[in-house]
Amino acid sequence: MTLWFVFALMTVAAIFAVLWPLGRGAGAENQGSQNQGSEVAVYKDQLAEIERDLAAGLIAAPEAEAARVEISRRLLAAAGSEPAMAPKSSLKWRRVAAVLALVGLPLVAIGIYMPLGSPLLRDFPLAQRERGSGSGMAQSLENLVVQVEQHLEKNPTDGRGWNVLAPVLERLGRFDDAVRAYRNSLTYNGESAERRSDLGEAIAAAANGVVTAEAKGEFERAHALDAGDPKANYFLGLAAEQDGRKDDAANIWRALLAKAPADAPWRPLVQTSLARVGGDGVTMPALSDETIAASKDMNAGDRNAMVRGMVERLATRLKQNGDDVEGWLRLVRAYLVMGDRDKAMGASTDARQAVANDAARLRQLNEGLKTLGLDG
Amino acid sequence: MIAEAGHYALVLALALALIQSIVPLIGARLHDAALMNVARSTALAQLLFVGASFIALVTLHVNSDFSVANVYENSHSMKPLIYKITGVWGNHEGSMLLWVSILALFGGLVAAFGNNLPLSLRAHVLAVQAWIASAFYLFILMTSNPFLRIVNPPIEGRDLNPVLQDIGLAVHPPMLYLGYVGFSISFSFAIAALMEGRIDAAWARWVRPWTLVAWIFLTLGIAMGSYWAYYELGWGGWWFWDPVENASLMPWLAGTALLHSALVMEKRNALKVWTILLSILTFSLSLLGTFLVRSGVITSVHAFATDPTRGVFILLILCLFIGGGLSLFAGRATSLKQGGLFAPISREGALVLNNLLLSVACAVVLFGTLYPLAMEALDLKISVGAPFYNLTFAPLFALLLLAVPFGPMMAWKRGDLLGVTQRLLAAGVAGLVAVAIVWGWASGGSTLAPLAIGLGIFVIAGAVTDIVERTGLVRLPFATVLHRARGLPRSAWGTAFAHAGLGVALIGIVCETTWNSEYIATMKQNDVAHVAGYDLKLDGLFQRQGPNFREMIAEFNVSRDGETISVMTPSKRSFTTRGSSTTEAALLTRGASQLYVSLGDATTEGSIAVRIYHKPLVLMIWWGPVLMAFGGMLSLSDRRLRVGAPKPARAKQRLQPAE
Structure with a gap:
């Protein structure tokens, strides 16, 4: 309510600024300024100035005389042509101006302010917010994260803080920041298998789920610290699968399941993964049943997005490990199906470069490309 | 409440400016003193409201109220207080608010101290000021409103561009704007004279001091900006002929010409029409500068944000005022009374030469600035740089400087070139x-x-x-x-x-x-660089935590002939919030010369790229x-009236006139 009161006061002040001169009689005060501002006054001042300069010895008598003649001539001309400015007062127009101020000004002000301003929003100075943060003010997760980040900016060696921050960042999808946080946690809290594999997971997440060489390195170190660490084992299996070594993957996961407690929450995940690579001797479908089921329910756009995501993952993996001729051919085919011939050509060139050192693979690749209609 | 009150004050200022642009003109037409005097009180009230609005924005920045989008985007709670304040105009919206605040300040000054102006002239001048103000208030409210709010305020701001977190920001933009906007006064006087159809002696008496004020601030503003670029950007350059710099140089050149022609007009009642034209051109160039910098046509440090609607809006303002001003001039100039006569060789003549050379120099800069832009519109990328200006601008200025000593020694009306040359x-x-x-x-x-x-x-x-x-x-x-x-x-x-x-x-x-020397190398600890007789030994690299940045400091021990002179500590600051870094050059002043050290990238083996310059007499550029x-x-x-006593035609010359 105070805000509207302040607005009203300000508006009144603005209106007053317009009405004030209108209300005052344009009499004596105005007459004075009329005289003072006229051209004649300036010339008279100039004549006085010449006398002063002459007295001070700044100009010589002949020059002073010439200047005096000049200015007097102008003075005469000015006195003759001074427009007769009889001050008139036109009541009608003063009334118009008054109405303009009383009605027009508030209307314009409100008309412009209302669509732009947010009169219902109070101020949020930081000091006040920090005081009031405990008392019921809903803090969003982002704001809490920012506070922790500020704290760590000032005390970068607080290992516990990094430990708390890292998983939150990962959940928020800020994978690169999460990687940095896990690294700091490792630096200030010391080595542990769990932290290493968490770091590896964050790196893999940052690479769209591809277990990169860097991530794999972290899992291997975690494995070396603790051979039984489930996360490290699972991801090493995944790395093997992504490299196309399905048997290795199956072996790793089988061993993990054998040692796992019966109620481990990650058991189902490993089991489905194992089924995917055909660890039970069953040949694996191109897509898992759930994925296919899921894709049936999707609309065309989502399905496209899913396919694109898969193709991208494949491309990323091949960029890191280019030996997989089958993979390359699948990628080129996928691009052709998606109608992106340029990318298909690009991928086949990349593939040739990747396997250039291996004659057998190169031949296999070239044959495959020929069947796809991409003749060298 | 502060935010909304500031916003509302700005809106009220617009409403007042609209009244001020109409009512006084009606008053002048009807010779109604009361209506004409509305200009005065509204100009003062406008100053009050814009000032309140500006103070509100400063308060919001100081309090880190991130519910205001402008504060959120350009401030950070951990920024030192001075940068919280200067950050107000370190962004597009805030700097435009500063622009109109200064405009209102000048309008308020004319209103407060314009007692000795003829009433109708004052009414016209303030009305024209109000037109300019209305256009810019609308521009701010419609396209760059600094008071827009965020419903769910974030807890931390995005910080100010690190390059701008410097004391230079406290000085350079306000100075420059005082200069740019100050020329609006002479523009308003020129337009008022054209509308009234007469220029009297009071006109000239007023225009010269205002032009001088604007010119002083513009001079200092440009010099400050140049020095800031010199020490902040890390390359030791002080002028790049960059379009944004040219944008400030052009009003300066035109303003310098205006200053001199206004002098002739005040003292000798001559060059009236030319002074009017220069007044219009000078402010037009100021507006052009604002357009170039603010529209995003040019990308540079100064283009805080680019938004096509802003560009179009400013272009409209530009066309309106420049086009309107010049067509009014074309229509009415002939009706103005011509002033006094003078011989070609005289003080007046010398000042005409000055004006001629400055205008041509200004035209050259204008060409060099706009030509590449025009070419870019045709998809041709060319850049006009130092070589162009060395060939065109430099000779013009050399000629001008050659003539400078002659001017003040000439007598008014008819001079004696031979005599002056002898002296x-x-x-x-x-x-x-x-x-x-x-x-x-x-x-x-x-x-x-x-x-x-x-x-x-x-x-x-x-x-x-x-x-x-x-x-x-x-x-x-x-x-x-x-x-x-x-x-x-x-x-x-x-x-x-x-x-x-x-x-x-x-x-x-x-x-x-001509004689600067530079040394660029990668240095390790205890390496010694020899530059212009100085030995700089790298003592080591240190890390330090600042309020909102982390910095790496290199410590150099400077000695000459085995004698230690000083320690220089250039640094590199990285600001996490914006993820960017700045180089803080270290300067060692020796007389008018300077040693300049700035850091490049550090390598993993503990060595660092270093640029060391010795710049002889560099400080004289800013002195x-x-x-x-x-x-x-x-x-x-000097508050005296300016009267130029003419040299009498036949009288014998004994004493030179002091002026």
Whole structure:
């Protein structure tokens, strides 16, 4: 309510600024300024100035005389042509101006302010917010994260803080920041298998789920610290699968399941993964049943997005490990199906470069490309 | 409440400006004093409301109220207080608010101190001011509103561009805007004169001091900006002929011309129409500068944000005021009374030459700035840089400087070129001796450099000669000289200082560009660099935590001939919030020369890329403008009327007029 009161006061002040001169009689005060501002006054001042300069010895008598003649001539001309400015007062127009101020000004002000301003929003100075943060003010997760980040900016060696921050960042999808946080946690809290594999997971997440060489390195170190660490084992299996070594993957996961407690929450995940690579001797479908089921329910756009995501993952993996001729051919085919011939050509060139050192693979690749209609 | 009250105050200022742009004009048409006086009170009220609005924004920045989008985008709770305040105009919206605040300030000053102006002239001037103000209030409210709110305020802001987190931001933009916007006063006076169809003596008496104020601030603003670029950007360059710099140089050139022609008009009642045209052109160039910088046509440090609607809006304002002003001039100029006559060789003639050269120089810069933009629109990328300006701008300015000492020594109305040349003989000899000395002493560099230095000395000596002549230092007994020096109008001293400043700046520019030496290398701890006789030993690299940045400091031990002089600590600051970094160069001043060290990237093995420059007499580049501004202030403090006593046609010349 105070805000509207302040607005009203300000508006009144603005209106007053317009009405004030209108209300005052344009009499004596105005007459004075009329005289003072006229051209004649300036010339008279100039004549006085010449006398002063002459007295001070700044100009010589002949020059002073010439200047005096000049200015007097102008003075005469000015006195003759001074427009007769009889001050008139036109009541009608003063009334118009008054109405303009009383009605027009508030209307314009409100008309412009209302669509732009947010009169219902109070101020949020930081000091006040920090005081009031405990008392019921809903803090969003982002704001809490920012506070922790500020704290760590000032005390970068607080290992516990990094430990708390890292998983939150990962959940928020800020994978690169999460990687940095896990690294700091490792630096200030010391080595542990769990932290290493968490770091590896964050790196893999940052690479769209591809277990990169860097991530794999972290899992291997975690494995070396603790051979039984489930996360490290699972991801090493995944790395093997992504490299196309399905048997290795199956072996790793089988061993993990054998040692796992019966109620481990990650058991189902490993089991489905194992089924995917055909660890039970069953040949694996191109897509898992759930994925296919899921894709049936999707609309065309989502399905496209899913396919694109898969193709991208494949491309990323091949960029890191280019030996997989089958993979390359699948990628080129996928691009052709998606109608992106340029990318298909690009991928086949990349593939040739990747396997250039291996004659057998190169031949296999070239044959495959020929069947796809991409003749060298 | 502060945010909304500030917002509402800005809206009220717009409403008042709209009234101020109409009512006084009706009053002037009807000769109604009360209606004309509305201009005065509304101008003052406008100043009050814009000032309140500006203070509100400053308060919001200081309180880190991130519910205001402008604060969120440009501030950070951990920023030092001074940058919280300067950050207000370190962004597009805030800087436009500063722009209109200064505009309102000038309008308020005219309203408050314009008692000796004819009533109708004051009404017209303030109405024109209000047109400009209305256009810019609308621009701010519609396209760049600093008071827009965020419903769910974030807890931390995005911080100010690190390059701008410097004391330079506290000085450079306000100065520059005082200059740019100050020219709006002479523009408003010119338009008012055209609308009234008459220019009287009161007109000239008012325009000159206002132009001078604007010119002083613009001079200091440009010099400050140049020095800021010099130490902040890490390359040791002080002028790049970058379009944004040109945008400030053009109003300065036109403003300098205006300053001189306004002088002729005030003293001699001549050059009236030309002064009007220059007033319009100068402010047009200021607007053009605002457009170039604010529209995003050019990407640079100054283009805080780019948004096509802003560009189009400013372009509209630009067309309206420049087009309107010039067509009004074309329509009405012929109806103005012509002023006094003068011989071609006279003080007036010299000032016409000055105006001619400055205008052509300004046109050259304008061409160099706009041509690449026009070409870019046609998909041709060309850049116009130093070589172009060296070939065009430099000769024009050399000619101008050659003429500078002659001007103040000429008599009004009819002068004596031969006599003046005789009296400048000593200055000329001083210049030639300087050329000879520099030629013999200096090694390397352009052959033009000694000539340019000689020219600089000639300009300075010319300014000294003028003062010597006026006080009669050589001819008269010392007591008389002292008396005369005291009696000499401050404007005469002002002229001498300002003209000498030109020479000082020229010498600095020539020395810096011709004889600077640089050393670029990757240095490890205890490595020693030898530059221009100085030995710089890298003592080590340190890390330090600042309030909102982390910095890496390199410590250099500077010695000369085995004697330790000082320690220099350049640094590299990285700001996490914006993820960017700045280089903080270290400067060591020795007389007018400087050693300049800035850091490049560090390598993993603990070595770091270092750029070391020795810049001889570089500080003179900025002393020059400071001297010019000082001269301007002296002249401004001289509240006498300006009367130019003409030289009588036949009378024998005994004493030179002081002015």
